[in-house]
Structure formats: C-alpha cells, structure tokens
Amino acid sequence: MFLKYACILECFGLLSICLAYKLYPIVTEDIPGNTNVTTGPFVRITRGYYFFEMNVKKNWFEAYQSCHLMDAELLSIETEEEWRDLNAYVQEFNIGEFYWTSGTDQGKIGQHVWFANNKPIDKAMWGPNQPDNANKMEHCVEYNWAKSKTGSWINDRPCEFQNRYICEARHPKTASFVVW
Template sequence: MTYEITPIIKDGLPGFANITTEPFLKIGEGYYYIETNLRKNWFEAYETCRLIGAELITFETIEEWKLINQYLVDMKINDVTYWTSGTDLGNTGDHVWFSTGLKITLDEIWYPGEPNNNGGLEHCDELCYIGYGFNDRNCLYNTRYICEAPQPKTAAFIVW
C-alpha cells in the first residue's frame, strides 16, 4: 500500500495562495496528525489536537478504522496505543465520539470483552495494538494519540 503526502500547494489555486495542510497527513479521505513520540493523558492529548484546529480521531466508518490500522502497521508504529475521541465520561457505559457527540456504533471494532471499565476507572477509548481492537482505559494514562482535522472546505476568494 502506498500513501500520498498532500502537496503543499493545492492544484487550481493561484500561485500566491500558499495553502498548506501540514502537519496533517492524508490517509484515505481524512487528514490526520499521528503523534509518534510524545505520550499524554486523554485530556492533554485532546487539548493538543485543539491547538492545531483538530480533534482526537473519530472513526465514522469501518473503512476509516481499517485504513488507519493498516497505516500504523505499514509504518511499523503499531507497537503502542493511541487515544481517540471515544469516551463514556458523560454517562458511564454509553461510549460516544466526543468530537461529534454521536454514539459509537461500530461494535465490531471493540477488542473482545471490551469495553470492560476495568476497576471502574476506564472512561476513555484507545486504539489498541493487541489484535487491533478498541479498548476503554483510564483517561489519565499517558499514551500516543491521533488528531483528525475537520473535512477540508472549499476555499472561496472574493474579488472587490
């Protein structure tokens, strides 16, 4: 599988429009920032994503889930876990994507036996390398994270 690094200058825009998608990487139809060095708790990870105008990653489709997992495997950065926007902090047992407020309906992504709210302390959801499953974990655990940029919008130029 090959991956495309989004060009710095987008086609079809005037030369002076130096539009960049850094630090995001295009995978499938989405734009992501994958932290491969620092480890943060869920809240700090979310804050870091917000600083670059993004949110922790949300998996809307099984295709997105598979693409991201495949990317981590291909790049050999799948030996750790990554925070996602999934959480049941609002209402224990109801896991939602915090970026959208929508319920997590992709039941097949959970690792077998998860979410288990182990010790009553697990309310944030991580992409887990063990069998590439989803797992609820203590929000204060420090791990890596993936930010996802909002879908790009068409740029409009107004000429006076």
C-alpha cells in the same frame, strides 16, 4: 466644476463595469488534486487528515487540548472505511502503538461515544471482552494496532493514563470564484 463631473462620470463608469460582470462563488469539499497545498503535520489517509503524536505521551485531557491547539479533534472512527484505512496506514508504516481517541463514556457510564461528535462507537471495533471498565475507572478509549498480533481494536482505559494520541483535522474546503 469640471472635477465634480469627472468624479461623477468615473463613479458611473465603475458602477457599470461592476454590474457588467457577475461573480459566482463555488465552495467544494477537500483540496483539489491539481493544487500544491501542504497539509503538514497532518497526513492524508483516504478522505481524512490525521496527526500521529508518536513522541510525547499525555493523558486523555491533555491530548484533547493538544489537538484543539492544532484546530483539530481527537480521532473519531466513524465508518468501516475509515477504520480499515487507518489500520492499513498504521500497519504500512509500522507505527503500531496505543493512541488516545475521542471515545469516552464520561457523559453516561457504559455508553461509549465519540466525544467529538457524540456518535455511538461501533461495537465491532472493541477488543475481546471490551469495554470492561476495569475497577470502575476506565472511561476513555484508546486505539491499538499490535505489531505481533493480527488486527487492531479499541479498549477502555483510565483517562489519566499516558498514551500517544491521534488528532483528526476538519475537512478543508476550497473556495473559488467565476467571473462572468
């Protein structure tokens, strides 16, 4: 009998402690600067996290699949700031080369979008006379920063072509709790 009363009192005690405190969840974008979190193999460039595959060349479909296996997407350049910062990074580390992006017009020929989010590609990023859909076979978009020339651009290319590629990770979120 005593054990029953003790268990009941213990339950009420735990319940009162739980009700005495309030939990406030806080979810923020990105990783706080004061934490020691490794983001490898992705590198942080301004607000984004990118993986540059510089050793293996794949066709667009294989590159897309490789990014997905890393829980990422092929690169989508959505803002002028992202374009500028990506170019600065590639120039600083001298890794100019052709890289697959998520850009494609496979959904509707002539209407190039970022496959990852279906947003139209900014016309200012295209190289001279691009996109040209040469031989009516170029439906995937590559990024290029030329070491010997000034600037960078994107170009349409046959999806079966072998290129390096850039994966873009989703923006991480940080969850924390305040107990009051």
